[in-house]
Amino acid sequence: MDQNNVLIDIKRVSKAFPGVLALDQVNLCLRGGEVHGLMGENGAGKSTLIKVLTGLYPRDTGEILFEGEPFSLSSPQEAADHGLSTLYQEINLIPALSVAENIYIGREPMRFGRIDWKQINGDASLAIRKLDLDIDVTQPVSSYSVAIQQLVAITRALEISAKVLILDEPTSSLDLAEVAQLFKVIRKLKEDGIGILFVTHFIDQVYEITDRITVLRNGAFIGEYETQKLPRIELIAHMLGKDPETFSLEQTAGKTQQEKTKTGQTLLDVKQLERKGSMMAFDLTINKGEVLGLAGLLGSGRTEIARLLFGIDRSHKGTILLDGEETVISSPRKAISHLFAFCPENRKEEGIIEDLTVRENIILALQARQGIFRPLSGRRQSEIADKYIELLDIKTPSDSQAVKNLSGGNQQKVIIARWLATEPRFLILDEPTRGIDVGAKAEIQKLILGLSEDGLAILFISSELEEVIACCDRIAVLRDRKILSELSGEAIEETNIMQVIASKDVNQ
Amino acid sequence: MKLHLNQKNIPLLATIAVFLLIYLAGSVLYSNFFSLRVFVNLFIDNAFVGVIAIGMTFVIISGGIDLSVGSVVALAGVLAAKMMHDFGVHPILAFSICLGLGAMFGMIMGCLIHFFELPPFLVTLVGMFLARGLAFLVSLNAIPIKHPVVNAIIDFGIPLGFRAWLPATAMIFIAVTLVGIYLQHYTRFGRNTYAIGSSEQSAILMGLPVGRTKILVYTFNGFLSALAGVVYSLYTSSGYPLACVGLELDVIAAVVIGGTLLSGGSGYVAGTLIGVLILGLIQTFITFQGTLSSWWTKIVIGVLLFVFILLQRYLSKAGARR
Amino acid sequence: AKDKIVVGFSQIGAESAWRVANTDSIVSEAKSRPHIELKFSDAQQKQENQIKAIRSFISQGVDVIAFSPVVETGWEPVLKEAKRAKIPVILSDRAVDVQDDTLWVTFMGSDFVEEGRRAGNWLMENYDRLKNPDKSSDVVNVVELQGTVGSAPAIDRKDGFAEVTKGSAFKIIKSQSGDFTRAKGKEVMEAFLKSEGKKIDVLYAHNDDMALGAIQAIEEYGLNPGKDIIIVSIDAVRGAFEAMVEGKINCTVECSPLLGPQLFDAVEDLMAGKELPKRIVTNEGVFPAETAAETLPTRKY
């Protein structure tokens, strides 16, 4: 690699927010033709560094050189003009506009003084196919699931012919096939000499794609390493700031293999539930003290099942038996009254309430269940909030920080905390560990398993197959809005799941 | 025949359907209602409302609002009249100055909204007070405009046959609508307004020129308000400081009836055109009815508004279900 | 072929009791004449609505158009259109400012400037007689409650009053808009009293409603309306007569809203082909408090 081909050189940049020193003398050096990993725990300052780089936040001190020239941006617009193409962590698209337009807005091809819609739609179809996705690009982006939206956002970033490509957790809700496709594209860009800054919490992906890694911890610069020369365990040690000896890499496989003392009691028995146009009739039983996983590809209908069970969408046919009694779950409120809880996959739109504080976000669901006239006292609120801030290790200067000021991973933890605080009987988790760092992910998985041992029934949805396998007692495999089969015990294995998904015969 | 219905267009089609329905109802109920002349009158009488409504559509799509428009119409009209009447300024020059000032007025409001992050509601409310106040300062009295050039413009028109006549003001309305459609669908400026209104944060992160677009939107609307002021003063051949009190609500109503969401991010100029015509039609209905007392007039306007909106919702739902 | 005379009437709105009485008079008079059909349209205080209404009358093909203009200017284009359609136009209550006076047939109603003059004249003639003995008549401090800023009656009534009191001992020390309403009249008078207090000798209100509101403010302030502060207002609605009987208003200048009979007489004459005078003056008076008790029962509005 050409050592002199330095595109961006960040030197001793600091950035403070009220109560937080988000970046403390951070350095980063990105070269052309490399993929550079930016690693760190939740709240380490990765996203902030990117935002400082692209001019969204002014930096307090420090210097940034772009191709050797001092460089100071005041807005992402300028960044784009300078050839920096950025995918920010939260999916930032315009929900009301079409997929095609989202990809090209701001630099639409013009013809005779007017936007050339034909070309936009044509180009967009081609562009999106590079990621192996085949969707109608004229539909509004909001009609697609989070994963697809993420792919659209990635496509937009890739389509900007730039010198620098910055990707902040692009893969957080993608499954293996999509990730592989994305990496193919990234490698090609790399060959073209583009510098790519890549943020992720998936260690495997870092080793698969990056050339060098910069590690941040609590806003401080820890070091820059060649990926090949940095053992995984050391990388994690740098990120967490612990001695490699004190922990083992196998943290993730949290499942206590000793079979739980299964009561075998059925909590939910779903029979032939169907919603036209979104989910074909399916049966499902969910037992107390058990984690049931849903596996499947993009758009296979996992989220749809969760929404049906939580009363967000109404079913057209079929019944739900709760503790053996037929129950109609007509609204989230009804579901919550049965002690259900639902952690949605789209945290920005359906999860957090940005302007409210961390404390308020945590206690809201509990308060909603208690009703208006049994308010939680200020002290009780703080107690609950503090308990979960500690339990989930949420990084925030105080519980009265507005939740929008938290890092992505910490926002996710707030949502989990919200539902744990309601002490539910049945917990639906849709991509619960999206954007959560390795250490915390293991903690959360442990927590979930612990809760299930106490009798909580859990429906677990994740695009990370590994995680599903590690956490679940049974797994239902979906394809094309249909449950194909159910695996349990020994049969839970990656290859088995893949086989079911790939099987041609739909009639099992 | 298989109609290719895009999901997005259903509300717009529903609005058009509502318009046709009432027009039909009127034609059945009242003689002389179904005539080219009554139809063209909708464009003539509502030209100034329509011109602003086009600008307001952009403002509302960008997630803002502009309450100052009615006052700016009055200010522009009275200022132009004053310049012509008292200082003998040539009408073309007087009108141009007003258009420039209107655009500037809008731009200042846009800057306050963008740079100081003040709520549009408040800034434009202040703009409404200010413009009205300035109009009073220019003249407390209504000022007649008597100038051969103005008269020539007023008398200019295209005969359409059937005793109907398309005057300059209506042509301005139609031209502005066409320009609006072009800006909205075929320019980056237009598309950016959608982005800002749908999610300003995302628009910033996507590197769109948020500040420029926002200021431009208010500038454009200020310009169109002044243009509406010119249209209004041609329509009445005078300038009147108390003109168009409460017009902003009519305009917003027209835009919203046309299917634009007040929360920003969606809507169509074409829808607004229909919205303006629907409001005009309600009035035509009432004058043709001709026996309503003042209070029943208000109640009936309210009821008709309600019925149209219900009908529109019902039709778009029914359309979406297919 | 038509056996009825169709009259299109465009009213300003229903912004005050006076206006309502005006509408009432016209509508009920039309009802009482079997061969007249009235198309009534309320413009909600907006000129643009009036223009729309008139244009709509033209396209409906009415026989006569009558209207009370919101404002004097701005009627040229639409009146030309009416003329082209050969529909005669009658103005009521306010004149219009057009160069070509063949655009309208006749104008009936009040003269706002004249009303202001009458109020001023009455005041100058009667002040000495009514004033508190301890007040001087060398300098008389007048406060004025104006109507809606920019509206024709407000401008004209102010001008008329100013015209006749110019150079006299009567000085307007405060003048604010009370929007022709009671509530505003009360609020503004409170503020006047706060800042000028007992210095105020006379209140001139552009309509009775504001005067009635102001009376309450004066009473609450602890002064005697009609004695400590002489009150002159315009319109002569029934409420003002009641107040005059109690001695709280000293004089009100009539502005008669009962134009219905006159209007339809004119319409019928017109259709019968008679020549109408360009100006039909309404019979109006000045009512001092002394005559109030006997006039009150005859007031219709």
Added chain:
Amino acid sequence: MSQVQWLRSENFQRMLWPLMALVGILLFNFFFTPGFFHIEIKDGRFFGSLVDIANRAAPVMLLAIGMTLVFATGGVDLSVGAVMAISGAIAATVIRPDYVKGVLEYGEVQSLFLVLSIPLFFSLLAGLWNGLLVAVIGIQPIIATLILMVAGRGIAQLITQGQIVVFIHEPFQYIGSGFLFGLPFPIILVLLTFTVTYLLTRRTGLGLFIEAIGANSIASRFMGIRERMITLSVYIFSGFCAGLAGLIVCADIKAADANNAGLFLELDAIAAVIIGGTMWGGRFTVFGSIVGTLIIQSLTTTILTRGVAPEVTLVFKAFVIILVALIQSEKFRQLFSNRMAGEKVRTS
């Protein structure tokens, strides 16, 4: 919460700047309007400009209290002025049922209870109507309430037949011009409404729910917050506040003026709410709206007492309000403190 914490809290910060603006306007008067701060006690009643301002502001304060909650849910209520007119018209008609038919004699004296409860009942109904359109049918608030804004005034005029219904009813007049504990009764009513609203929103979960709905209604629904119920109630409450304001105005001038009561007051209320620091869809402060109303009213009173020419009034008002708004804008303040801040960074 300790005091220091409270001073730093977001809630206090949001109220700080409006309060400063109010103090500024009052200080101006302190120096330039003699006797402005003079409060005297006559017959156990407080008199003075400050009391007057609060008293005059009372109706708009009530509107603003209701509007604050509506605003926080991401809506707006344009119909408040019309509802004021309806409520006053009904009250006057209850007192003199046959006045509009030309009967000038009073019938039997109506009990105060009826005179108050019937108008308030219909105000609640008006609020319910708005709420149904917004929360159940899903019409955009500005249009939903515009319907009642237009039709409501028509209804009020229909009730009074466009006439000004004057009346005498001592107990009812007390609502508008009576005194209690030395203060004008409207002020007491506002204090009462404010306290109840404050307790209802801040001592229960309601306030938080309203803010949650306004900030993110989807997420709120997913959490089991009764979004529709709450939105509905908020409009009903706004209707009630408007009705109460209508009664005050009507009792104060001893007449129901359906044509003008509450005309354009919705704009004042909206301005007050925004100046007071409430966001459209999100955080709200009822106290801030009270301060906002006081700012506008002290401005109006200042204009009236200082004798600003009526034609200049609006221009003057516009400049003061925009100044008040700018002081509240963080960006604007930064502009002026930039030099200081710049130095701080350099030295650190």
